[in-house]
Every structure is written in C-alpha cells, then in structure tokens.
Amino acid sequence: MIDFPLCRRLGWHQCVATLMSKVEINMTALVLCLDVGFSMSNSATGQEPPFQQAKKVIQKFVQRQVFAENKDELGLVLFGSDNTKNNLAKDDQYQNISVHRHLMIPNFELLEEIQNDVQPGSQQADWLDALVVCMDLLQNETLGKKYERLNIVMLTDLNTPSSPDQLDIIIGNLKRAGITLQFFLPFPVDGGGSNPPHGGKALSREQQQGLEMTKKVMMSLDEEDGLEEVYTFSDAIEKLSVFKRVEKRPMAWPCTLTIGSSLSIKIVGYKAVCEERPRKSWSVVDAQTHQKDDIKRDVVYCLNDDEETEVQKDDTIQGYRYGSDIVPFSKVDQDQMKYKTDGKSFAVLGFTKQSMINRHQFVGTQVLKVFAPKDDEHAGVALSGLIRALDDLKMVAVVRYVYARNGNPQVGAAFPCIKEKYECLVYVQLPFMEDLRQYSFPSLENNKKYTPSEDQLSAVDSLIDSMMLVEEDGEKKDLFKVNHIPNPQYQRLFQCLHHRAVNPSVPLPPMDPWLTTALQRPLAVATRCQAPLETLKKKFPLKEVVKKKELKTSKELFGNSTEEPDAKKAKVDEEEDFNLADITEGSITQVGSVDPARDFRTLIRQKSLPFGEVCQQLTGRIEQLLGNKNMNYYIKCIPCIQTFREQSVQVGNADHYNSYIQSLKTSIPVRGLQEFWDMLVQDALTLINKDEVEGSTFSSHDAKQFLTAGEKKEEVVAAVVDDTGDVDDLLDMM
Amino acid sequence: MAEWNAYYQNEDEYVDRDEFEVDYKCAGRDSLVFLVDASKEMFIRGEDGEPSPFDMTMQCVHSVYTSKIISSDKDLVALVFYGTEQSKNPRNTFEHVYVYHDLDSPGARRVKDVDGLRGENGAQVADETMGSGKTNLVEALWCCSNLYSDVKLRLSYKRLMIFTCRDTPHRGDCERDRQARTKAGDLKETVVPLWHLPGGFDVSLFFCDVVSPPEDESELGLQMEPCGKLEDLRKRVRAKEMKKRSMARLNLCLGEGMNVAVGVYITVRQTKKPNAVKLYRDNNEPVHTKTRLYHTQTGSLLLPSDTKRAQVYAGRQIVMEKDEVDVIKKFSDPGLELIGFKPMERLKLHHHLRSALFIYPEEETVTGSACVFTALLRRCSERNVFALCKYTQIRNSSPRFLALVPQREELDEGQAQIEAPGFHGIFLPYADDIRNLDAPQLPTASDAQVDKMKEIVHKLSFKYRSDAFENPVLQQHYRYLEALALDPMAPEHIEEHIEDHTVPKVKMIDQCLGSLAQEFKDLVFTLASGKLGKEQYTEEAGGAEKKPKVEMSEDELRARVQKGTLQFGVKVTGTKKRELIDTLKAQLAK
DSSP states (O other): OOHHHHHHHHOOOHHHHHHHHHSSOOOEEEEEEEEEEEEGGOTTTTTTHHHHHHHHHHHHHHHHHHHHTTTTEEEEESSSSSSSSTOOOBBBTTEEEEEEEEEEEOOHHHHHHHHOOOOOOOOOOOOOHHHHHHHHHHHHHHHTSSOOOEEEEOOOOSEEEOOOGGGGHHHHHHHTTTTTEEEESSSSOOSSSSSOOSSSSOOOHHHHHHHHHHHHHHHHOTTTGGGEEEEEEEHHHHHHHSSSSOOOOOOOEEEEEEETTTEEEEEEEEEHHHEEOOOOEEEEETTTTOOOOEEEEEEEEEEEEOOOOOEEEEEEEEEEEEEEEEEEEEEHHHHSSSOOSOEEEEEEEEEEEGGGGGGGGEEEEEEEEEOTEEEETHHHHHHHHHHHHHHHHEEEEEEEEOTTTTOEEEEEEEEEEEEESSEEEEEEEOOOOGOOOOOOOOOOOTGGGGGHHHHHHHHHHHHHHHHHHHHHTTTOBBBGGGGSSOHHHHHHHHHHHHHHHTTTOOOOOOOHHHHHHSSSHHHHHHHHHHHHHHHHHHHHHOOEEOOHHHHHHHHHHOOTTTTTHHHHHHHHHHHHHHHTOOOOOOOOOSSSSSSHHHHHHHHHHHOOOOOHHHHHOOOOHHHHHHHOOHHHHHHHHHHHHHHHHHHHHHHHHHHHHHHHHHHHHHHHHHOOOOOHHHHHTTTTTTOOTTTOOTTTOOOHHHHHHHHHHHHHHHHHHHHHHOOOOOOHHHHHHO | HHHHHHHHHHOOSSOOOOOTOOOOOTTEEEEEEEEEEEEEGOOOOOTTTTOHHHHHHHHHHHHHHHHHOOOOOEEEEEEEESSSOOOOOOOOSSTTEEEEEEEEEHHHHHHHHHHHHSSHHHHHHHHTTOOOOOOHHHHHHHHHHHHHHHHHEEEEEEEEEEESSOTTTTTTTTTHHHHHHHHHHHHHHTOOOEEESSSSSSSSTTTHHHHHHOOOOOTTTTTOOOOOOHHHHHHHHHHSSSSOOOOEEEEEEEETTEEEEEEEEOSBBOOOOOOOOEETTTTTOOOOEEEEEEEEOOOBBGGGGGGEEEETTTTEEEEEHHHHHHHHHSSSSSEEEEEEEEEESOOOOOOOOOOOEEEEOOOTTEEHHHHHHHHHHHHHHTTEEEEEEEESTTTOOOOOOEEEEEOOOOEEETTTTOOEEEEEEEEOGGGGGGGOOOOOOOOOOOOHHHHHHHHHHHHHHHOOOOTSSHHHHHHHHHHHHHHHHSSSSOOOOOOGGOOTSSOOOHHHHHHHTTHHHHHHHHHHHHHOTTTTTTTHHHHHGGGGSSSSOOOHHHHOOOHHHTOOOOOOOOOOOHHHHHHHHHHHHHHHHH
16 A cells, blocks of 8 residues: 555654645635625715625635635625525525525636625524524535634624524534634624714614624633634725635744754744745736737847847857856856755854844845744753743854755854744844945934934924824834735735726726725824924925936046036047947947947948948848837837938938838838837828928928828738738848 | 836836846946055065065955955956056056056956965065066056046946055155145046055055045045954955945935935845856857747737736636736835834844845935934934835835834944944835744743753854855855866866855864753753653754654544644655655545
8 A cells, every 4th residue: 555665664654744744734614604684784874884895805805715726615695685595494494594605616706796696685684593504504515525624704783683592502513513703793892882883873782682692602612812703894804814814834844953963953944924925927918819828939049249140049058257257167067066065954053142143134035933843842842942041141043054955055043032822943044245235324423414403303203203103101002013914916916806807898996995095104193293294394404406417427427527627528528428338349330239320320420431321221220120029129219210310301311211211111011010100100200301301202291191191001901911021121122 | 217227127028127136237337446555565574474465455356356256247347556666557658557457357367366466475476577666656546547548338436445554655755745646636536445554554644635535524534544454454445345326216205295315225135146148159159038929820929019918816817918917016106105113122023024225315316315314313213213114116016114223323443334324124024924833832941951051052152243154155156167267177176165154163063062962961851751762862963854753643643634733844755745645545544
C-alpha cells in the first residue's frame, strides 16, 4: 500500500502527520439566512432600509467568496418571503421560508440572482424557524463530506414575534452539530437600554425580545466572546474583516535555531506580515473575440545600431556587466560562480542591544514569527528561555537566515515578543552594506532660516493636539487603524470585476462611498483640527516657487560659471544642447535615430548634404519608427513630420514633403496606421499649399480637403486589403 | 521629475515596473574626480604601523570603484595625481599632474590598477610611474575641469574630492595660493567637498578657501574637521560620493490649502544581483529586445487598441479595456495626506512590509516648507508621536499608509552626520497583509533557565552596525566577474577570497560559551520530563533536516486528521505530496 520511498523512510504515522501540515483541509459550509420580511423595508426617513443594507452585506460577502476562489460552499435561505420552499414545511409549519440556493460553491450566477431576484417580501416569518431550516439544510447537505466549519449567518431586524420555547433545544442542536452563528442586525447589540439607538427609533417589543434571545443563543455558544459575533449592518459593510477571514493557511517553515554547534532549538517559522498580492493578473485578449489564444507575443532581438538589425535568439549569449566591462558567461561559469548554501538556517551570529537596530533600516518584504513546534515542550521551554532573556535584557539575536538550500542568505534580527497568549521571536531582515545609501542632508534645526519661533511651535502643538487619533485619556480608542482597513486596491478591483461580470456592457461604477470615507481623516478629527489648521496657515506662510526649470537644469547640467557674460553663456548652452544626446558621434553627418528631427534641422542648416538626400534620410527614419506600431513611436514621429514641414516651407521646397505625405496617406489603411494618421489630422499636418511655398501644386483648400477626405475612403480600403504592408513598398513609391 | 516617472510608469503595459526605480536616464550621469596628492609626505607611514595617507586613499578609491560597479555602474570616475614628477594629461599641457584614469565608468582593469597602488608594492609602483615632484594645485584643478568638459556625455552631478596631508601645498607661495583659490572659485559650481588626511591639518591655512561652500550654510563646519582614520574617511567618501536623488517630489498636505513640498528619498534598498544581458555572439555587443503582438490567425501586428484585458473568476471571463484597468487603480493624486498623529508606541515593530522612505523638505519648490517641516519634526520628536499619512506615489497607484517617524539630526564626534534630519516613512500593513497564526500552547521557561540563557546572551553580545555585513552573494558575483573580465580563463579559486560574515563563527561561539550551552540544556531537560527525544538537543548544528520523532496513536491521528490540526516539520518534496495525500485518504478510509 505505502510503497514509495519517503513513506518507508519516515514511517506511516509521520507521513500522515506531514501531510496534515501541508494539505489544507479547511472547507467551510455556510448558510446566509436573510430576512426579507416587510418590516425590513421600513426605515427612519433618510435612512437606507435594513433590507437594502443587508442585501449589500450579502453581496459583498458573496463577492469576496467568489474572488477568493476557494472550495467553501454557500447556501442562501430567505425568510418572510412570499413563497415557501423548504424540507420542513408542513401544514402551517415553517411557512414563508424559502431555500433560495442549496449548498454549493458561490459563483456569479448567485450574485446575479441576489442582485435581480432577491427582493423584499410582504410576509413575515419567525427567525428561529428560519434558523432551524438552515440547520436542517447544513445537516442534510454536508452528510458524508468533511468540513472544518459549519456556519450560519443570520441577517434580520428581529422584528417578528418568536416562540422562545424551542430555544434550548435549538441551542443544544447547534452545539452538537458544531454549528457557529453570526448575527447581523440594523442596531448594535449593546446599544439598547434607555437611550434609543438606530436613528432615534426605539426598538419594538418584538425586537427587544428577539435581542434577548439572540444574546442567549450567542452566550450559550460561546460564553466569553459570543456577543462579539453580533454585528451591525453598517459595521459589516465598512469592515469586511468582521467576516471570518478567508485566507490561505500559513505555510510552516520548520528549522533549527542554532547557537554555536552545541545548542540547537527546533523552531517553526510563519509569515506573519507580508504584502498580500492579488492572486490573478490580467491577461491580454483580442479586443474582438476576447480570446487569449488569438494573441501571440513575439520577442525579437536587435543590435543597438541605427537600423536595429534583428538577430536570431540562437545567436545571442549571456553576459553580465562589470562596470564598463561586459563579461560573457557560459552556463558552467554561472553554476560555478553561484553562491552556495548548505540548506536552511536560522543561526545566531550574536546578540546586540535592540537600540542598535534601526527600525527604518528594515529590509525585505515580510516579517516572520518563530515558535517552537507544537507538542515539543522542550523546544518550547528552550525558546521561551531565549525570548525572555532577550526581552529582559532589551536585546535581539542577529541571525543568518537561509530559506532553503541554495537560497540567498540574509542577516536579520530576531526580536523577543511576549504576548498574553503566546511567546515568539519576530524576525525581520536587516540591510547589507550594499543596500545602504548614506546620504547626508543639510541640517534643519541648526539653520537660522528654518528655525521656528515659539509661536509657530505652539501652533504645531495645537495641530498635533487636535489631530491625535488615539485619545490619551480613558479607553485609548484608536480612531484610525490601518491594519483594520482592507486593501482598497482590491476592494475597488473586486467591485469593478463584480460589476463588469454581472453587467458586461455598462461603464464601471464610481468608488464605493464607504471606501472613500475609510481612507480619509476621521470626521471627528477633521472637524476638531479646523481652527488649529487656520492658525497654522497664518503662522507659516507658504509660497510656491515659480521658476524657469530649464534654466536651472541647464545650469546644473553644464555647470557653467555664472561669472561668464550672458551672451557667451547662451552660446555655450546652445552648443551643449546639440551635443547632448550625441553620445556616439561627435558631429552630425546623417539623420540618426535618437532625435531625427533635430539632426534633420542641423543638416539642413549645415547644407553639407543635398536637401533631397536629407529628406530621404528623415523619411527613412520615420518609416522605421512607424514600423513599430506603438504609440510611443508615433509620438516620436510627429515632431519629425512637423520639422519636415517647417523646414520645407523655410527652404521653399514643398515637393519632397508633399509627395511623402501623399504616399503616406495612401499606405495608412494597408499598414494599419489609422491611429497615427489621426494624430497628423489633429496636428493639422497637411500638404504644403501654394500660399506657403510657391512651387506647391495645391491650394489651401486642397490641403484642407486632403486630411478630411481620406477618412471616409480608408474604411473601404481597409476592408478589402488585409495585409500588414511593408516599409519597402512605401519607400519604393517615393 | 515626478511627472517623468509617472509617464514611464505607464509606458510598459505588460510588466509592473519596480515602483522605486529612479529614472537615471533623464537625469544624466554622476561624475567623481579623485584628486590625490602624490608628494613624498603622502607615503610616510603612521606611527603605529598605520598605513600611509596614500595607501589609505587608494583603499578608499578602490572601495568607491567597486561599490560604483555594484550600485551605479554608469557613473564616471577619474583618478588624478598632483605633485608628481611625471606628467600625463590629455594634451600634456599641465606639469606635475598625472591623470591615472580619465573620466569613465570603472571596469575590471581600473579596479586592478588601483589595487596595484595599495600597500608597500603600491608605493613603489607609484614612485616608478609618477614619482613625487613639485606641487601646483592650480594646474591640477585646471586639468580636472578639462576632464569634465572633455566628456561627451551628459553629466548631472559633478564632484571633486581632494586627498592630501599637507595643509600648505605651496609652502607659503602666496601667488600660487591665490591662483589656486581663483581656479577653485571658477570650479565652484562643480567642485564640491574636500577630504584631507591626518596629522594636525590646519584647514584655515589654505584649504578652507578652496573648498566650495557647502550646499547650505548650515553645513559649514560639519565636514571641515580633518579625519585621520581610514574607516571615517571611507564613510565620508561614501556619504558624499553619491548624489541624493529624490524618487518623487510631492506635497505633504497638512490640511486644505496647507501644502508642504517634500522630496521622497530611498536610503535603504535591497541591492540585487543584476540581470544578465543578452549579447550578440559574433561581437559580444549587447542586444535589446522588442516585443510585438501578433494575431494568431491572421498573423497581423496588433495595436494596443486591438487588445483588451481579462481575468477569469468562477468560470466567467471578465473583460476590461486597458484604460479601465489603469483607472481602477486611481484613488487620489500623488501626494502625502496627513490623517493625524499617534503616540510612538502605537507603531508596531512587526508592521513591516517594505523598506522605509525618507522625507525631507523641498524649500526650492515651496518657500516656507522647511520651516513648517522643522517645526513638525521637532514637536513630533519631542512629544514622541508619529504622523499617519496616506501616500500615493504616482498617478494610478493605489494608496498606502505611512507612519512618518521623526528623525532629528545626529552627529558624531567629528561633526559628521550619522542621521540626517527628516521623517522616516514606514509602510503600514492593511488588514489583508496580516496573517492569522495559531500560536502553539507551550510551557514557558523558568527563571533559572532564563538566567542561564542571559549568561549565554551576554557572552555573545556585540555591537551591531548596519554596514558591517557585506552581501556574500553580490560580493562573490562581482569577484568572479572581475576575475573573468581580467582573465577569461577564469581562475577557479576565487571563493577563498571572500570573507562571508553571515556565516556564524561556530568555533569561536563554542569557545565563548564553554560549558554554558550544556548547563542550559541540562536545565531544560531536568525540569521537563525528558521522555521525548533528548537527542535533538545534542544534535550537531545544522540538524534542521533531521526528522523529528513523533509517536501518536491511530485514533489520535484520525481525530487530528479530521480537525486538520496536525503540524510537524518534515521536509516533503512537492511531487510526492499528491501521492501522500492519496495514501493517507486510502488508509483512513479503512
């Protein structure tokens, strides 16, 4: 049965144990139980009815599940609905409760149904009955399968009379089946009592009774934290974190912490903080067919000459730069030169004061928490000894960390971390010497110009006072916890993906208002800081400097001495300007690819080559650029054509320009350059007319017509000719 | 500049560019000239066998050369000696000036050259090639300024560093001194600081007038102290050698209508091994790549507008325009927006995502910025609070939150800056970035055990310095390249040269600990019931790969399997995983 080598070596039990640490068996079955009864549509004026709020919560939750793409299954039960559809319905029992969707993996169909089909009903149903239907659903549909968690999410305003006589039996059943419960209500669970919550509207008698029952249920399921699983709708919309997090099970990294050769402690590391990236990236599809396979990406290798001569991939080899040298490299060299490590490592190099480690010098993209392995008491005690010793001494361990064999070694700090419930080491990577940029900056506080007055300092003080996000006295409530905000990028992405999936042809929606609000200064703080801000503005005049940027940069670049007379300087600048991009050639002898327009201008002025020849060089470059079919190249072409036109007018020779533009126009549809043509039209780069250059054969009217007329014709041509065209064709035409 | 970056960010539509890349292309190249005194005095060794000033300087130059190759290989460096007997310069118009390396990017040959000037041998080589002769700083400075103007490339940042141990180079020749001052004055735009070497060096005699005024008057006096130690010298050269480049210039918005201009800098960032370049086989010249999109069926080239973007979720393809994909990322315009303040203890040590940023005011953009900034910095520091800010780096980048931690200026005894004044911007994690972990429930150590461990910690404590560890991977890479560049028939014993400080010195540690390690182990094992594998503590270091011994009844196992709570560290190769699962399932189904 177990016949592969690894298992033989490890023994069956360990093999299983290994598996369990690797395989994620954390499937959840969850039933959303939504009250659609008529009272859910009632609301205080100006407020969104509870039904709409609850629907949003459900949509967001399902959306999140869909995008998480895990194997969790989800059912939807509506109560207070006009119809009845459930296993338990008999006679007048369990009426107006409808199992809208059985347990299955949520998808966009469900989202569409929620958007379109889930509407407020005109009936009412007992939420306890609905709970029983949900339990029944969970029990029947999970038979024979393994789930890590069974959960019911109840969304209701509790505004129906319920019979509490069954309560104890229900609780007993919940416990026995291991079903957990979450409640979402329009009002806070502890907000009752004397002051009416929920927009000034007091709770009805039914609601008060329902709330008592809710509390009882939740407290009997979890004495300590039960009530923490009761949320308000608005909480839920703003902080998705209230939902049980759908997340990857952290990967364990087992290793041994070593101090010298004789002291080793078994450890297990986990990523504790790490930037969560979206799981999927965008793929490029054909605009018409939406098929990914219709598009092929082709990479060509080109020499760095002006012609960008293409070479075969097989004719290329690898090399590395060593400053100005490029060192060709064989595979053998590469393997030989690679730094080799023996295997994973968490070796202590020494210990140092915590104050020696600068927080702002942390590098790397993750934080590890390091524990002793579960069930290894000795390792636990030993590690605890180290953690506590470090904590008492305010020290850290500096360690060499290697993730796996031949992984790059890191030097990092392992900080002691002692929490109420656990102890661990917190590992962060530290910089290597090569990673540091030791910039020095001019002093601020020792500079008289920048020294603030006492008056100004006290203005800053009142700003800080008014903008404290943590109240100093009392509970120390934090008004703005970044680590409770879901990453807005993904919230927005999912909102748009969801929207587009369900409404393919509709423009994307604006950002959710809650998201915008969640990223702003809390309202209380914004109000409080108004006055101090005004004072601050008065005390610290700020003035934007309008400066001629060019002047500054040229000075920076060329370091011209300011003592030089302006005329001389201007001349130097001009010369410099022409030399700037001329990295390869000393002087301009032909139209290069770096800045063809400038080269063209220079050559025309130098008159060293015949006008026609220079024009041909330029059009050659333009054609080369257009061959790339890329907006950036188009952008580069426009000034070329502009200069071409400008210089032609100046020289008084329109022939070359006009014939080029004409042939270009005819080739547009064939070569698929419509986008580029549109740019020419936009810049009115038309033919040169008689009024501009005498020799021209076109009137100004012709010239105007020339740009517009083409547009209609092209479509016809494009339909007939389906060829990419070739640069040579056009050049031949000229 | 910020706009330039923003433009380039969007240029490449398929690859997410590194957000932190500073665009050097448009900024031009940095250049640095080492102007080194080669007079007899420079070759006199220090009293306690200290290397001679010349030797120290060469070590400095060598380390700048190699670090330039690693961190900014496009920069130009020159090495010029003055006070030489021989002369060698482009037009040979300057006497007693020896241009050893003209302005160019350093390569293997140059590194080797400089290496050759180090130590006793180096002094001899220097004597043979250049010798020591008369000193004329005027000519030397003039020659250097010609080096700059001979360069065809666009230079963005020019520095000249003078290394000498003589405070009166012209021995009181007032005329020469005056000329040198004038020449230095002409160069002031470009010539920046000066480095001088040990031994009662009196700056005021001559050099204070040659050195360009610091970027800011407040800097006056900071670097004027001569430094005599190689380490100090190296540190100062390092700090001055690189141009501070902001990766963005942004507004720090304190509130409506209150915008402070700031620059965003990177002071620490992981330097990675560079990617290989592709070369054309025939001439070893680099090639570049062009990517084109074709239609598979028609074979026609595709324009960006011929494509859309798609993702598939739950079996449904969702399609968007490229523009839409970009616009989704946009939340607000680039900038820093103050949300409020929090006490420092609210900044959690483990809230770390990426390297921090450094924020410094841009007085040149908005006058008055430096003053507000300074006031804010001072009060935040004194009150021990940090500022919480929303940070949008570029157009179409989604916001991140930064804790702006105040950093006041710190100087060392020599008045050199150790910590620059400004705010460190620490990236804070969102809810999604924090993972929930199940911490194991394990017994904690007793006081006796903790005390024993404290002894161990004491024995092995050292003074950590962030620049103490070189990256062995990079060092080895470049050491190999250097060797290969000089001799294509690569020498094979390169590895021996590299001193890898990341490897623990096990013998030394063992010696330091003596019997302490055993005592700690004994304490751990006598206090706990030692049934489970005592051997794991007596394993040799590096025993991480050894398999733990775990025993468990099948019932227990079954229960754990059902709950999915088993966790043991055993190495499993990926390909075997599937097989293991199947075996497990089959076994449990019985």
